[in-house]
Amino acid sequence: MKQWDNALQANYGTPSIQLVSGKGAVVIDEKGKSYLDFLAGIATNVLGHAHPAVVKAVTQQIATLGHVSNLYAHPNAIELAKKLASMTGDKSARTFFCNSGAEANEAALKLSRKTGRTRVVATKEAFHGRTMGALSLTGQPSKRDPFKPLVKGVTHVPYGDMGAMLRKVTRKTAMVIVEPIMGEAGVIVPPHGYLQALRELCDETGALLAFDCVQTGMGRTGDWFGYEYSGIKPDVITLAKGLGGGLPLGAMIALGDAATLFEPGDHGSTFGGNPVATAAALAVIETLEKKSILERVSAIGVELMAEIALIDGVKSVRGAGLLIGIEFSDPIAKKVAMMCQKNGLLVNGNSETVIRIAPPLIISDKDIKEFLKIFASAIDAVRSK
């Protein structure tokens, strides 16, 4: 795609296709070819493409008042922050709005400094974003190393290893940040009891417990944030991706004492909580609630994982709801993803051995059948080459 290369910087590499329209779980490329979208803009388009509720909310809002900055209040931001607080089940929750996952984690990092402590413990292979603060939390050397020195004071321990956490988290730790399920790392589910043990450790040491729910949030795993199954609450929740249903919107929600750490002047964003993006988010949440989509996500996730596990060539399947990692014994994941694309299905080759799927939460039984057919035949084609 020469035009891309000539106009855009090289940080993403060159995309192989150009998408121009979409409806529900289907997207169309510039040549008119259609694809079943089982990646949803990387776990973002929770209601699929061009959902009428989002289209209506955004259209009405942009035609009424598109932007106010953070010097003025707007009813959508207030309503959305109230809604997010009710989703946490905690009246103390207060939200800071921004525009992306990296910004939400930047905000969490700055909030943690307001405890008076500066040390943070994060996990190896975690992905928390690519701005300098968020990158300091990200635990992937390939993304970090070219940009060192990063923010000081961040230690990375193996994900799911409570012993390592116990050794590193002390009374000097400002924040512990983890993903409830690691998404970018290949859909890694933590061991049973991990999140609860982190809560106990943070209670003992006075460190803030932050859950990066950017990828697991907004119904992706069958509940609102992806940690609720644990029965505990963090002090900080970061959100983005599905929150705006395709519009750029992030949030850093703080609970309890953490909710009042920021004081006037501490942080800001011109676009954060913009009326249009928050209108989209309100439409997303209302639709997810009205149609009981979260219950269905949990049910179809279990069924889909069971079906995928039966496909020849698949070594194991993991995840929750509609955030699913599929592991192969051989390094064929990227080839399988390309073969799927050729045959009209978008999935993500996370690494040489893992494919991630994160379809819109509104996928139908027919979409699932179609996915299974194309996916199995792509694996077959790649393995028999």
Ligand code: PLP
């Ligand atoms: N945190 C998690 C868990 C993510 O999966 C991502 C993106 O993939 C981010 C943060 C960064 O989000 P953004 O790309 O919106 O900055």
